[in-house]
Amino acid sequence: MSVRKTKHEMPEQPPRERIKNFKEVPYGYSKEIAIEEAKRCLQCKNKPCMKGCPVEIDIPGFISCIAQGDFDKASEVIKAKNNLPAISGRVCPYESQCEGECTLKKIGEPVGIGRLERFIADYEQQKGKNPPKKPKSTGRKVAVVGSGPAGLTCAGDLARMGHAVTVFEALHDPGGVLMYGIPEFRLPKAIVKSEVEYIKSLGVAINYDVVVGKTIDVEELMEEYDAVFIGTGAGLPNWLNIPGENLDGVYSANEFLTRVNMMKAYKFPEYDTPVKIGKVVATFGAGNVAMDCARTSLRLGAEKSYILYRRTEAEMPARAEEIEHAKQEGVIFKLLTNPIRFIGDEKGILKEVEYLKMQLGEPDDSGRRRPVPIPGSEEKIPIDTALVAIGQSPNPLIPQTMKELKIGKHGNIIADDDGRTSVHGIFAGGDIATGAATVILAMGAGKRAARAIDTYLKNK
């Protein structure tokens, strides 16, 4: 029997329809398709795919359960390692993680591991999650700062080891970027909430409105808790640093997405937070964040949504699926362009952006060919809104207030692979340690830190 060379497609909302709503784009696999897709897996003895999974899921293990139609068992196998499968199954950049290592890539497309993980997570959501067994209490207390994927994973794993875990979150909702950054149509907030409920069912307490470093210091947490994990993520948006960036109409991606996602500005005035978008929107950058901005703009009623990027499609850092979806929805890509100034009217309202055309030159340190401006190639386009999505620096609050913590030159907390920082008993992981990265890397960091914290507590 020969193996099918391509992944089974995931049914999804047609582009014309979906740009009018905030509902999730792909519907997910049906049982039948999931079983067929699972059967493509060769059950390789050396499990190359697992090397690509930061949270160490037994990939062939859960896939073989699906192939046999035992979805409950598949769920158990995933849950043994991953507390948040409905999230990773949706937003993990699997093409460069597990699927990037899949043996099937030699003959065609890899097994749709991410899609299968999502299928199982959704199956479990619908069926109702089994309450986990409560382990014996160790009598140890751990504080987790930040409820993004790093913090939630660390908290969940520590709770399963029997430690009493309290999460401190600055905002009024849990999830970090999962809640305020990634849009509803890609990661429904009900799913994030339900995954967080699961973490709580493991015995984790979450306290909101606590800005660590302000409301309470890390030192004070150290007095009350046996160890602290810091997962405060990336904050401070980077700017283009070109003239006109403070004009009315220029937003950072974070502010725009936070208004829309967490504060539900798309339901204004039912919800109190407004957002203003206009007819033509230009997004700068080409990562996941940029795709989210450009696609959200269309859903808020923009007639034209541009992406301006200095390099070419090959260098775009976004997940392949996001770029594909953006194109289908009509986002206009202006590649090899570099903005040089924003132009406003006499009232200071954004009207235009001027940019230079670029060409690819010699490779830089990262091995990517460096974009160089073409002299005299200035062009202008009229725009109403500019969204700057060119990355974020680590959240400054804790580094600012805790001088003993060693900080890297980009403002990140220095931590080893297991999350140990320069201060005994304080661990850190996720975007605060690595700079803006991915959900799954943050989860992997939370997982390794939980293990290191457990060892630390046993030896303490």
Place this chain on the structure above:
Amino acid sequence: MYPIVEKKVLSENVKLLKITAPLVAKKALPGQFIILRIDEKGERIPLTIADSNRKGGTVTIIFLEVGKTTKQLGTLNVGDSLENFAGPLGMPSEVKKYGTVVCVGGGVGIAPLYPIVKALKESGNHVISILGAKTKDLLLLEKEIEAFSDEFYIATDDGSKGHKGFVSDVLQKVIDTQNVNMVMAIGPIIMMKVVSNLTKKYDIKTLVSLNPIMVDGTGMCGGCRVSIDGKTKFACVDGPEFDGHKVDYDNLMLRNRRFIHAEGEACKLAGAQ
């Protein structure tokens, strides 16, 4: 939930609420602020901590009703609770012994000025306070601030109390007659701009407290960015107080008008300033 334990109506649309928030009260310092959300559908809005009581675990806020959220807040009463109340945020004021300091407050800016006046007095400064408002009914905390001031002046636009004219006229007189080491100004942007322009001529250190539009208040969204000496700063983590001589006030005014169309409350705000 954060219960309201006291309410006072200070003037027609300026109200005071005392709220139980022990963690915030324990840490609050003059110059810092909180972000609150009334309910699940509410907007997050920043308000300065006007006073706090460590023992009682309460924080006092004083606000001008300008739009949806502040008006709704004004309808709440003792016994009601707020859904969220996070803080204290921002950097505290630089309170130390300067010598002679002039504290200038305009409109609701008088509320956040109060704890600073108190702290500056307690640090041994000679404190001169100048409060300004459109008309005398809009003045706040007169007695409270006077109690911690060595000299105390009032200016109203209509002359209904004190000097008829602007706070900057009074400040000019003070500068003409004595040596001033520091000026602290909180109020409408235009007032802070005028005060800063004046003190710049005499090279007097001037601090102002800025109020750009905020969302998270933790340095994540970049919405509160202000231009200081040509550099982008985030008021929620780097401020809200900045060197008055370095602020780009025109840009701040512009950016604060961003949602004016959506909110439809422009006239009210203009009226208040």
